[in-house]
Amino acid sequence: GENVEQHPSTLSVQEGDSAVIKCTYSDSASNYFPWYKQELGKRPQLIIDIRSNVGEKKDQRIAVTLNKTAKHFSLHITETQPEDSAVYFCAAMANQFYFGTGTSLTVIP
Amino acid sequence: NAGVTQTPKFQVLKTGQSMTLQCAQDMNHEYMSWYRQDPGMGLRLIHYSVGAGITDQGEVPNGYNVSRSTTEDFPLRLLSAAPSQTSVYFCASSFGGEQPQHFGDGTRLSIL
Numbered sequence: 210g211e212n213v214e215q216h217p218s219t220l221s222v223q224e225g226d227s228a229v230i231k232c233t234y235s236d237s238a239s240n241y242f243p244w245y246k247q248e249l250g251k252r253p254q255l256i257i258d259i260r261s262n263v264g265e266k267k268d269q270r271i272a273v274t275l276n277k278t279a280k281h282f283s284l285h286i287t288e289t290q291p292e293d294s295a296v297y298f299c300a301a302m303a304n305q306f307y308f309g310t311g312t313s314l315t316v317i318p
Numbered sequence: 319n320a321g322v323t324q325t326p327k328f329q330v331l332k333t334g335q336s337m338t339l340q341c342a343q344d345m346n347h348e349y350m351s352w353y354r355q356d357p358g359m360g361l362r363l364i365h366y367s368v369g370a371g372i373t374d375q376g377e378v379p380n381g382y383n384v385s386r387s388t389t390e391d392f393p394l395r396l397l398s399a400a401p402s403q404t405s406v407y408f409c410a411s412s413f414g415g416e417q418p419q420h421f422g423d424g425t426r427l428s429i430l
Binding site: 210215218240241243251252253254255258260298300302304305306307308309310311 | 351353358359360361362363366374376377408415416418419420421422423424
């Protein structure tokens with residue numbers, strides 16, 4: 210089956226700096242790559258997604274890049290704010306969803 | 319729309335007991351899934367369904383059963399609870415497999 214690896218597991222940045230979270234996957238059949246944000250004690254919520262026919266997608270301060278050849282995709286958050294502090298999960302869809310193990314992002318005011 | 323509704327929110331069971339976690343969605347989504355979330359392990363897929371009458375196993379299906387008799391409901395059954403099944407369980411739904419998933423609030427299950 211698919212194997213999704215996510216790095217780093219924890220990340221601290223100063224408010225206003227950028228944050229980058231990286232994921233790799235193993236199954237070349239994966240075609241859909243969502244990112245979820247989960248605040249403490251809450252449900253995961255989709256923040257952005259990308260499909261295999263697109264190399265980059267942006268939504269305000271959030272962007273995702275995908276390199277299908279290298280089988281990796283990344284989440285970029287610019288101008289970070291304290292409310293961006295949460296756990297972020299990447300996922301890959303190859304018949305079923307496989308999630309990364311999460312990155313705990315802390316934005317220091 | 320209520321979205322995805324999970325019940326109960328909290329449950330404590332004894333080893334060997336059985337129970338059903340309920341999941342209902344009112345968005346006419348075909349695709350529904352059950353995940354468990356354990357510290358440091360992300361979300362792992364237990365079972366999923368692409369439509370009424372169709373279910374399939376995910377990454378960690380052992381010890382769990384599901385059924386999908388209607389589009390709206392997707393219950394998860396623990397047959398004989400074990401301490402290793404202590405976890406937070408999330409139900410999710412979407413229009414299709416490669417579509418954004420909407421998650422419920424989760425069920426926090428402890429097995430003693």
